Amino acid sequence: MKIATWNVNSLRARADRVEAFLERHDIDVLAIQETKCRDENFPWELFERAGYEVVHNGTSQWNGVAIASRVGLSDVQRGFPGQPHFGKGGVDPQEESRAIGATVGAEAADGVAPVRLWSLYVPNGRGLENEHMGYKLEWLRVLQEHAAARLAEDPDTRLALTGDWNIAPQDEDVWDIELFQREGYTHVSPPERAAFRAFEDAGLVDVVRPRHPGPGVYTYWDYTGLAFPKKKGMRIDFQLCSPALARTVTDAWIDREERKGKGASDHAPVVVELG
């Protein structure tokens, strides 16, 4: 079973690319971030045509997460328990469309057991002193508690937290760490990295890094300033797997080719294969 996660930066703008990606790599399950649409604008027919069930959490033109599967899709959760809300200046806090969970793989033809999968779009943080940063850290804290509790109640759980984490956990995960530290950039700050490490401390495993160690291995390149050809990228998209699931991973990789050419998302898909 092949599971991919991909921040598509608008599903409608990327519809042809998404369809071609699913076919090219024979993807069974796709966790999508930044659909950038509400349900009424969601391209349902794309997935129907391609033979996938799909579920979506999209409440505005921002954010939006989805899971598409051709091997079963059940027990959908829109948002995780206690997911923090955000309102500018604390006014009218809303739950943003940044998380959707579902069980996939119950109908896997290869006999692979079901997986509890989350498609996550972690808040950006925007600046070290910005109110979005506190929101980001709290959002991650509650998500980590949820994942750790699931692992504690069932150490054999097959859980995957996938998506755009908006954190570069290691110095080698950005093209110039000295620049990032000098300028006080987000994504590399100690509190953000501690928030990410807490997931690893709970037992979740980045199954891609051991197979594709850095430096220079990225999942995101800014649209501006020719960042992609200049190799100025960041590794911020991850598939974190519970120990029981990580043990069954047979391959994992980043589809850097997908970042090439006209009409690419600024993120590359991250693919994991389970045996």
Next chain:
DNA sequence: ATGGTCGCACGGCGA
């Protein structure tokens, strides 16, 4: 080349 990159509510904001 006085810009520079995309996406979304068409235009200022988010990344």
